[in-house]
Amino acid sequence: VVYGLQAISNANGWSMAFAGALIVFSGLVVLSFVISQLHKIVTLWENRGRPADSPAPEPARSETEPAAAETVFVPQSWPTEPREEALLYAPLLADLGGTVQLADLYQACRRHDFPHPHLSINRLREAGYLVDAGDGKVDWVAGGN
Amino acid sequence: MELLLQFLSNTGYYLADYRHVIMILIGCVFIYLAAAKQYEPLLLVPIGFGILVGNVPFFKGFGLGIYEDNSVLHYLYFGVTTGLYPSIVFLGLGAMTDFSSLLARPKLMLLGAAAQMGIFFTLLSALALGFLPREAASIAIIGGADGPTSIFLTAKLAPHLIGPIAIAAYSYMALIPVIQPPIMRLLTSREERLIRMPEPKREITKTELVIFPIVGVLLCCFLAPASIPLLGMFFFGNFMKESGVVDRLAKTASSAIIDTATILLGLTVGASTQGDVFLTGKSIGIFFLGAVAFSIATASGVIFAKIMNLFMKEKINPLLGASGVSAVPGSAREVHLMGQKEDPGNFLLMHAMACNSSGVIGSAICAGILWSFMLAGG
Numbered sequence: 412v413v414y415g416l417q418a419i420s421n422a423n424g425w426s427m428a429f430a431g432a433l434i435v436f437s438g439l440v441v442l443s444f445v446i447s448q449l450h451k452i453v454t455l456w457e458n459r460g461r462p463a464d465s466p467a468p469e470p471a472r473s474e475t476e477p478a479a480a481e482t483v484f485v486p487q488s489w490p491t492e493p494r495e496e497a498l499l500y501a502p503l504l505a506d507l508g509g510t511v512q513l514a515d516l517y518q519a520c521r522r523h524d525f526p527h528p529h530l531s532i533n534r535l536r537e538a539g540y541l542v543d544a545g546d547g548k549v550d551w552v553a554g555g556n
Numbered sequence: 557m558e559l560l561l562q563f564l565s566n567t568g569y570y571l572a573d574y575r576h577v578i579m580i581l582i583g584c585v586f587i588y589l590a591a592a593k594q595y596e597p598l599l600l601v602p603i604g605f606g607i608l609v610g611n612v613p614f615f616k617g618f619g620l621g622i623y624e625d626n627s628v629l630h631y632l633y634f635g636v637t638t639g640l641y642p643s644i645v646f647l648g649l650g651a652m653t654d655f656s657s658l659l660a661r662p663k664l665m666l667l668g669a670a671a672q673m674g675i676f677f678t679l680l681s682a683l684a685l686g687f688l689p690r691e692a693a694s695i696a697i698i699g700g701a702d703g704p705t706s707i708f709l710t711a712k713l714a715p716h717l718i719g720p721i722a723i724a725a726y727s728y729m730a731l732i733p734v735i736q737p738p739i740m741r742l743l744t745s746r747e748e749r750l751i752r753m754p755e756p757k758r759e760i761t762k763t764e765l766v767i768f769p770i771v772g773v774l775l776c777c778f779l780a781p782a783s784i785p786l787l788g789m790f791f792f793g794n795f796m797k798e799s800g801v802v803d804r805l806a807k808t809a810s811s812a813i814i815d816t817a818t819i820l821l822g823l824t825v826g827a828s829t830q831g832d833v834f835l836t837g838k839s840i841g842i843f844f845l846g847a848v849a850f851s852i853a854t855a856s857g858v859i860f861a862k863i864m865n866l867f868m869k870e871k872i873n874p875l876l877g878a879s880g881v882s883a884v885p886g887s888a889r890e891v892h893l894m895g896q897k898e899d900p901g902n903f904l905l906m907h908a909m910a911c912n913s914s915g916v917i918g919s920a921i922c923a924g925i926l927w928s929f930m931l932a933g934g
Contacts, residue, residue, distance in 0.1 A: 413686070414684060414686045419680055422689040424683040425680070427676075427926075428677070428679050429676075430929075431675075431676050431679070431922065431926065432672070434780070434921075435672050435918055435921050435925060436666075436669045438669075438780070438921055439669035439914065439921070442776065443662040445775065446658070446659055446764075446768060446771065449659070449764050449767060453763045457763075527758070537901070
């Protein structure tokens, strides 16, 4: 039995290790690049046949949309300031009740087409508007911290 | 009287030697770790109990042992030696995996690639220690920290090493909370551990989630066709989940099917560790190299994340590199816990799961590559 560097060379180990590392790395780089472009391809596909300047169609609203939709307002440009976001979230939280399951809140945001709800919810938690109540629930604190 | 003596000479008490006792103690340790310490109980309970079953001494030739033709255990072991159970486990894993965090931050996939470097370093180490190339490749895959992948590749290349390699791979997966944190702490500063990962800038659409498994299976399996049995099943399971049209199948794959395969895989791998087969110098070498592989995989992920930070405006928390190994979700959980230890408001879990799922893909590709190399080398 041969040991050490000689054993590696005899088994072609250096080339196998180098080529193997290179292949797995390049494979995942290509996959990573493709998935980073995937949403652009999907958007192009979904917008096929539509003139470039025409607005995207409004998403169809469900017949069973909850009544809160009338009080919840979604502005054209969504604010990133927690205080302003809190104003937009307040009617939704009022409708859901003071303490709400985080998952339910997320679902409600999706129903009302709130953009990137996980970002907003995170900001509201950091600003103290949403406080952990345990068991996956959060409390709404109107004034924040 | 003679009949009684003959019976007694056929009992396990009479036939037992020190190797059986050692292995039974190891089995008890596994069961203790799983039941009392909650270390990977889904794996360690079947494996630990399998070790007990496999090390009850018996009279050879009765068709009882796992290595004896026509024994029940031998038939169940067929799923291991053919690579059947690992493929089924991958089907279930795919049906359980949510790729949305990876799709939201594709660059985290590179950490899953970097953590595979432990595999190739261990390949060199095993060759240097005198293992044959096929054995070295099977040992090296422990660095992927993926039990089913290790078993799959070993079944193809070095079936006589399935027992020690599977036990080493699953042991180190269970010992993630012991192995990874010191390496992560050693390689990162407190400032680095405090880095908060920004939330993804966009929502992942349903269409992307549905297309990803198709793109993934084509890209990965065209690159390394030998990984088809693992990645083909993995992405198929994920497609069933994301397409939403075969919910019943996806649910079965992610519950009953993967559970059945895990039970049979764990039990038979445990039973394959018969003292006389398992307790050899090679097994000790495999355990040593497995620890090296796992540690280097963790370290290379962390170091690569630090290198990425040199070139990126938006810094990555280097702890995430440690979750590039494919021990799902153990390593992601460790990364998250370590991040929270430094800053309770730092939530790394979602990002760590992205690296973790990339690690699963990476280690399966590595298995395919190593298998191809060995086939090419004869």
